[in-house]
Amino acid sequence: MKSSSETPLASCHYPRCFNIQCTKAEKCLHRLVAVHDTSDYPVISIVNPLCIPADSEQCPYFKSTQKVRVAWGISHLLDEVPSKSFQPLKQQLIAHFGRGRYYRFYRKECALSLEDQDYVRKAFQQYGIDKEPVFDFYSEEYKW
Structure with missing residues (x-):
């Protein structure tokens, strides 16, 4: 964890997830970062769409926003x-x-x-x- 001055929302290295069909998207930190992205970083990291399972309930990349x-x-x-x-x-x-x-x-x-x-x-x-x-x-x- 980093200090609150450098949260994942301010990091170009934290992977974003652009899977809009995911049933867990609303509670996933990877999706939250993607939704709140800015143009501050021309290069970002993403979760490879080819590695996301069809059953999003079993997604190994899920990170809670809690x-x-x-x-x-x-x-x-x-x-x-x-x-x-x-x-x-x-x-x-x-x-x-x-x-x-x-x-x-x-x-x-x-x-x-x-x-x-x-x-x-x-x-x-x-x-x-x-x-x-x-x-x-x-x-x-x-x-x-």
Whole structure:
């Protein structure tokens, strides 16, 4: 996922779908991008019409337009963590996410998915921390 300033609607690389007969078109992100396309990009990516199954209910390219709530930033995540748990918890998070990804979360370059947020919540519980993890902010994003 990218930040809300660069959604799939603003990307020339996200495949468009021009299948107007598709029964799932109204709820498909590939179709939504195609419908809202502009002339900003002279070259775009599309789903090959020859690869779309006749039964659109079985389309492997379908991506829901339903948005998900993602968290951004962990700069204050460990502020309320007891000092005895601070370092081990931080090390566990870095071990799970990897150092690069952990610091991308910290710098708000990458959002925490629902699964990522759940992992942080469970890690807090493992260390006996009853408070909800504090992320810098939330946004609604397409899951693409």
